[in-house]
Amino acid sequence: MWQTIAHLFSPRTSNNHRPRILHLEGLLVVGAILVGCKLLVGTLSTSHTIVPAVLGFSSSITASQVVAQTNEQRTNGGLAPLSIDGKLVSAAIAKGNNMCADQYWAHISPSGITPWVFIKNAGYQYSVAGENLARDFSDTSSMVAAWMASPTHRENIMNPRYEDIGVAAVNCSLLGSDTTLVVQMFGSKLVNTPTISTKALTTAQPLPPSTPSPQVAGEESVPKLLADANPTLSLGNSHQPQTLFAFTPLQIMKSIMLSILIVLLVVLALDMWLTHRRHTVRIAGKNIAHILFLVGIGLVVLLTRAGSIF
Amino acid sequence: MVHQELTQHPYHYTALIIIEALLLSLYTTTTDSLLKTIFAILVGSAYAIWGISVHAGSIRTPRLVLEYAIVGLLGTLMLSFLISVT
Numbered sequence: 549m550w551q552t553i554a555h556l557f558s559p560r561t562s563n564n565h566r567p568r569i570l571h572l573e574g575l576l577v578v579g580a581i582l583v584g585c586k587l588l589v590g591t592l593s594t595s596h597t598i599v600p601a602v603l604g605f606s607s608s609i610t611a612s613q614v615v616a617q618t619n620e621q622r623t624n625g626g627l628a629p630l631s632i633d634g635k636l637v638s639a640a641i642a643k644g645n646n647m648c649a650d651q652y653w654a655h656i657s658p659s660g661i662t663p664w665v666f667i668k669n670a671g672y673q674y675s676v677a678g679e680n681l682a683r684d685f686s687d688t689s690s691m692v693a694a695w696m697a698s699p700t701h702r703e704n705i706m707n708p709r710y711e712d713i714g715v716a717a718v719n720c721s722l723l724g725s726d727t728t729l730v731v732q733m734f735g736s737k738l739v740n741t742p743t744i745s746t747k748a749l750t751t752a753q754p755l756p757p758s759t760p761s762p763q764v765a766g767e768e769s770v771p772k773l774l775a776d777a778n779p780t781l782s783l784g785n786s787h788q789p790q791t792l793f794a795f796t797p798l799q800i801m802k803s804i805m806l807s808i809l810i811v812l813l814v815v816l817a818l819d820m821w822l823t824h825r826r827h828t829v830r831i832a833g834k835n836i837a838h839i840l841f842l843v844g845i846g847l848v849v850l851l852t853r854a855g856s857i858f
Numbered sequence: 859m860v861h862q863e864l865t866q867h868p869y870h871y872t873a874l875i876i877i878e879a880l881l882l883s884l885y886t887t888t889t890d891s892l893l894k895t896i897f898a899i900l901v902g903s904a905y906a907i908w909g910i911s912v913h914a915g916s917i918r919t920p921r922l923v924l925e926y927a928i929v930g931l932l933g934t935l936m937l938s939f940l941i942s943v944t
Contacts, residue, residue: 572921575928579935586939714879798940805936826859833909833925836863837874841905843935844878846885852940 550584557815557823562809565828568668578808585804589797609728611637611715613688618713618732625706630734636714639663639670640731643679644718649727655679667735672712677735678704683727684798691730710734730775804850809846811837870912877904885937894941902934 551562559565566576584794619629643666651656662680680701695701704710714733721802722729820835822828864871881904909926910918915935 563873572924573933582932582935582939599862607940613938688868718894739861753888801939805939806917820859831919831922831930833922834863834912836860837871837905837912838929839877840871840874840911841933844882845901845936849940851886 557818559819559826559828565830567819567825569663569812569815570783570819570832576823578650578812583810586801589800589804592684609685609688609691609730611717614692614715614717614732615713617688617692621692621705623780626682627706627708628711630710630713633672633714633735635670635711636667636712636735637716638714640714640716640733640808641667642666643733644716644729644731645720647721647731648718648722653681653683655681663733665769667733672735673738674735675738676709677733678706678707679734680704680712680732682732683684685730687727695732704734707734709736711736736838746848798852803823805849806846809834809842809849813842813846814843870908874905874908877908891941895938898934898937898941901937902930902932905930905933921934 554728555562557567559567563571569578615630615632622629643663646657646661646666647653650657650659656662664677665673667674667677679697682691682694685694691703695705712735714735716729716731718729720727720729743760816835816839820839823830866919878901881897881901885894887900888894906923906927906929909930910923913922
């Protein structure tokens with residue numbers, strides 16, 4: 549056993565003074581392992597029937613975190629924090645579920661349903677409203693940071709006219725890949741809204757003709773929504789069951805790649821040190837160059853984040 | 859030994875660091891999948907070419923050339939796989 553490990557990872561006579569893993573065949577095996585892992589992750593992430601509870605959704609994003617971090621940004625900007633509104637939460641959940649059901653990733657559905665329809669159907673009478681969308685983020689901080697880095701999304705978060713917020717995090721298979729959609733809806737209630745009974749609020753209520761049209765926070769006529777992720781509510785409405793492990797395909801691939809890189813870097817460094825110490829003369833690639841190159845790749849792997857906003 | 863190697867080929871290593879840093883920066887900053895793939899291929903290819911060129915004045919066996927090519931290929935594979943899961 550020890551001989552095999554030493555043969556694989558340490559320069560010695562048996563491997564012609566070059567660790568076997570650094571031979572061409574060894575490097576090709578490493579490449580094959582990488583390709584195999586990628587295929588496996590790809591298969592498992594798109595096939596719930598094989599391993600339904602291992603791969604897929606990132607569930608570390610929670611509604612409370614999104615609201616807290618959104619309000620933190622507003623507070624830092626000298627704005628009043630937003631209040632969670634149950635109707636906006638319902639609207640956000642409905643929007644998330646609609647995107648999953650109709651398989652689209654946009655503010656306006658392929659059938660022309662705008663975000664305002666979901667807000668109105670939830671019974672929220674608004675004077676101004678907005679929407680932010682995000683998907684594939686593994687944590688709340690990077691998602692909110694991405695929104696803040698985008699001028700139009702930032703404008704929604706930092707809009708002083710908004711008073712309420714509703715967030716939904718919906719897990720589903722969207723366009724062929726498991727993902728966590730985050731819908732963030734903002735709004736301010738119509739000031740002169742007539743009193744409406746509780747029963748009426750639970751049904752779809754079209755806005756009266758005098759209701760002002762919603763404010764468009766983004767460019768052109770793209771509505772602005774701020775998503776409030778309530779994990780309990782949103783997961784209850786999701787199309788797929790919550791997974792047991794919160795590992796995304798990206799996280800798994802990053803772990804595999806970083807493990808391979810660490811092994812290679814350690815073996816390269818060990819090989820370099822031992823050959824220098826033993827004054828071994830051989831024809832081989834430059835270990836320092838390999839290390840520099842792989843460290844560069846490792847940094848990119850380490851710093852890569854998933855997620856997109858809309 | 860590291861210092862000795864770096865001082866022996868200062869321009870080669872400077873070129874390697876600059877080229878790789880440039881290509882990896884382009885890979886990281888671009889958002890288009892096709893462009894990312896192209897930069898990933900360029901990263902690996904550039905390393906293979908660098909490896910071949912750095913041994914131009916010494917013994918350069920086919921296995922040596924292949925070693926740089928395969929290490930470059932590993933880098934390209936990793937960068938490409940990152941694109942498909944983000």
